[in-house]
Amino acid sequence: MNATMYYSDYLQLDKVIDSQEPVSFKEGNIPAHDEMLFIIIHQAYELWFKQILFELDYVLKVFDKQEINDNSEDLNLVLHRLRRIIRIFELLNQQVSILDTMTPLDFLEFRNLLTPSSGFQSTQFRLIEATLGLQMQNRHQSGYYKRTGEGGFNKQDYERINQREAAQNLSQLVNNWLERMPFFEEQFWKNYNPLFHDETTAHVFWNDYRQVYKAGLTERETNKIIDFDYVFFNKIPADATNERLNNLRSSFSAKALRAALFIMLYRDFPVFQTSYQVLDALIEIDHLMSNWRHKHLIMVRRMIGMRVGTGNTSGAGYLEGALNRHYVYRDIAGLSTYLIERRNLPKLPDDLIKYLSFNVG
Numbered sequence: 410m411n412a413t414m415y416y417s418d419y420l421q422l423d424k425v426i427d428s429q430e431p432v433s434f435k436e437g438n439i440p441a442h443d444e445m446l447f448i449i450i451h452q453a454y455e456l457w458f459k460q461i462l463f464e465l466d467y468v469l470k471v472f473d474k475q476e477i478n479d480n481s482e483d484l485n486l487v488l489h490r491l492r493r494i495i496r497i498f499e500l501l502n503q504q505v506s507i508l509d510t511m512t513p514l515d516f517l518e519f520r521n522l523l524t525p526s527s528g529f530q531s532t533q534f535r536l537i538e539a540t541l542g543l544q545m546q547n548r549h550q551s552g553y554y555k556r557t558g559e560g561g562f563n564k565q566d567y568e569r570i571n572q573r574e575a576a577q578n579l580s581q582l583v584n585n586w587l588e589r590m591p592f593f594e595e596q597f598w599k600n601y602n603p604l605f606h607d608e609t610t611a612h613v614f615w616n617d618y619r620q621v622y623k624a625g626l627t628e629r630e631t632n633k634i635i636d637f638d639y640v641f642f643n644k645i646p647a648d649a650t651n652e653r654l655n656n657l658r659s660s661f662s663a664k665a666l667r668a669a670l671f672i673m674l675y676r677d678f679p680v681f682q683t684s685y686q687v688l689d690a691l692i693e694i695d696h697l698m699s700n701w702r703h704k705h706l707i708m709v710r711r712m713i714g715m716r717v718g719t720g721n722t723s724g725a726g727y728l729e730g731a732l733n734r735h736y737v738y739r740d741i742a743g744l745s746t747y748l749i750e751r752r753n754l755p756k757l758p759d760d761l762i763k764y765l766s767f768n769v770g
């Protein structure tokens with residue numbers, strides 16, 4: 410045993426356990442019992458945020474590589490790390506119920522002492538959002554978010570967030586990774602037997618797929634083929650309204666979305682399984698963050714009703730807007746709009762199957 414190693418030294422508990430200083434406990438104030446819980450729960454969140462950022466950093470590094478074999482250790486580790494992030498978010502969602510043991514009146518005893526600080530200023534939370542790929546232009550009240558005045562960020566945190574936003578984020582790297590997928594290269598499709606005589610797209614597979622998809626649409630859904638052409642082939646419909654295009658517009662390229670849909674369709678091929686699970690994990694992380702936003706919003710409504718937040722937003726109104734808009738992988742999740750029944754899937758050409766099988770292991 411290492412004689413110099415001591416539990417509390419190793420964990421630096423003198424720093425961690427000694428870092429709670431409730432303002433209401435200070436001289437001149439009336440001690441509010443629940444302020445200790447309020448501080449500890451925020452600190453626990455921030456520690457887990459740190460771990461999430463640590464895992465995300467690793468994932469970014471892997472996706473930053475030009476070559477990632479779909480069945481390599483790299484991609485499996487990415488999946489492992491993403492799944493760890495999922496578990497952490499599950500825990501973070503459960504933690505809200507501990508805070509629920511504080512009543513609105515308990516909170517009122519110290520709430521005014523916190524102004525203008527707020528969870529809004531959680532730099533690590535902003536770094537998680539920015540690393541996952543939440544774009545400025547997709548934020549609810551983006552002008553409000555980026556500020557250094559009262560209730561905003563201090564200069565140093567502001568810089569850190571700016572730097573993170575300027576660097577490549579995970580969603581861009583995933584986009585590039587998907588774009589590099591080689592499945593549609595001509596060499597694999599020379600011996601493919603097309604099901605239809607259609608040349609709407611530049612690829613035999615997509616011509617067939619498009620026809621099968623179109624045939625499967627119900628009368629009320631016929632417009633979806635126009636969306637399909639826009640989402641996967643950037644074809645702008647003649648009568649498209651801006652609103653409709655805005656709804657369909659994605660931060661992922663058409664090429665990347667084609668690859669993602671292909672992975673979802675043929676996920677039963679072993680070579681696609683890890684890639685599919687990586688996409689699924691990203692969707693799950695988005696989902697769990699949105700769950701957290703929802704739980705936090707409900708808790709905030711109960712705690713402060715319709716009062717403004719200590720960070721000076723409209724409070725629950727702001728949080729609701731953020732909940733509705735702050736998704737990153739919604740377009741990947743939304744690909745299920747364009748799935749077809751398994752039994753109607755075009756049979757892949759042997760050359761491609763051979764290539765895919767060689768890539769296993």
Ligand code: HEM
Pocket residue numbers: 450451454455508516526527528529530531534702705708709712713717718719720721722723724725727728731732
């Ligand atoms: C009594 C408990 C809480 C109340 C009343 C509360 C209230 C609020 C309000 C009103 C906002 C909007 C910004 C503002 O105007 O202040 C906000 C944002 C935020 N809070 Fe809390 N909060 C509580 C607990 C927590 C906890 C435990 C965390 C954990 C870290 C947290 C993290 C955040 C984050 C990250 C935001 C920004 C959300 C976004 O922009 O989407 N809050 N909170």
